[in-house]
Amino acid sequence: MGAYDYRCLLSGISLRGAECVAIVLQREAEGWQPASLPMRGRYNGYGSIDSDFRERSYIDDQATRSFEDAVGEQRIKLDVEATFSWRRSDREGRDRMLATIERAATGHGTVVFSGRRVVHTLMDAAFFDAICAELTETQESTNALLERVLPTALGRWWYGDLAESPIRDVQSQLRKGLLQVAAVSAWMQQHGIEWATPPVFDGPGEQHDEYQILASYRAACSRFAGEPWSHDVLDRIGPRIEEVMRFYGADEGWIRHLDVSWYAVAIGEARLACTRLEELSARLAEEFYDLSELIGVSAELLVIERGDIAARVDLRRYIRLRGGDRSATLDDVAAWEELLTEPGVEPRLEVAPFDVPALRAPLAVGRGTFSEVLFIVPNPPPAWLTDEEEYAALIPFTFGAADVSGS
DSSP, X not given: OOOBOOBOTTTOOBOTTOEEEEEEEEEETTEEEEOSOOEEEEEOSBSSEEOOGGGOOHHHHHHHHHHHHHHHTTSEEEOHHHHHHHHHOOOOHHHHHHHHHHHHHTTSOOEEETTEEEEEEEEEHHHHHXXXXXXXXXXXXXXXXXXHHOOSHHHHHHHHHHHTOOOHHHHHHHHHHHHHHHHHHHXXXXXXXXXXXXXXXXXXXXXXXXXXXHHHHHHHHHHXXXXXXXXXXXXXXXXXXXXXXXXXXXXXXXXXXXXXXXEEEEETTOOOOOSSGGGHXXXXXXXXXXXXXXXXXXXXXXXXXXTEEEEEEEOTTTEEEEETTEEEETXXXXXXXXXXXXXXXXXEEEEOOOOOOOOSSOBOOSOSOOOGGGGBOOSSOOTTTOTTOOOSBOEEOOSTTOOOSOO
């Protein structure tokens, strides 16, 4: 089985190239439940994480040694495929343990402890850290906290002795990890997310393409827009998404600039580039020499927030034909056609002033990467733009002195 990708359990964003948190799960009567403290590393492209010694804690090492002893004693039972993975793995310690458990998550092996299956799940570390930024300590004993947060046989076996440890640093590490899992569990419950193996798009073993990666990021931007910390954490994830896109060989112009916001105008299938609102009517007249071509087309202002279309303004009522003492707007097809065919009248095109929605994030200015190419998309466009989008071009322009067209 070659390289493949997973998505973050919390955000749904592709984990390709991500710093991750892994948590081992065990099957209980009520479903999958957490059985380990968080373990950190970088997604390795094969369903698990790799780490260096700085990302492994004393408690990680203790859990790993317990797992290795239990495999040898057959308290943890591996089927043929999991045993093959365990024996042939070129990884060591904790990473070897997680790689073997990962085989069970993809259905290519079985790991069992105390008669119940064991798998793992993965989360983007940036999302995990945002949720766990402020932990609430409790008056519970460490044993009571362990029983509540890791309600599994494996969790109790792994950490039961450590919960009795007289060493203050061990107690502190253990309680912090348990409080993190408790915080994530509470957040998941609020958002209707259940503990499970890492989500995929179509099925295990898939490699995410650039459109899936961008779609997963855009969906998270929309879904978590109301979270007070979402802008900061999504801004931190955005550069990783851009880096992955460059790995695919995408031109700079094809990358959605995910850490900034901008305005655009979409007019039918026109490919125009306007850097000032005042230019819009002149450019429309330039492009549509025959003004009858505008009949029936869509025209919208798009407010792009971090790669997502956050707001739309229908411009058809503001795009006007004026001839003599009469005028017609683009949304009034009959009046538009009548004015165009009226003898002796040479109507001119104009755009009336309209209210512009405010941007929540900074306007993209002076980045030097915004060119006409950025706003030209295939027709039909990829799903990551927006499912119902029908435009072949987005027209960049600005208001006042700001300029998002690039230099």
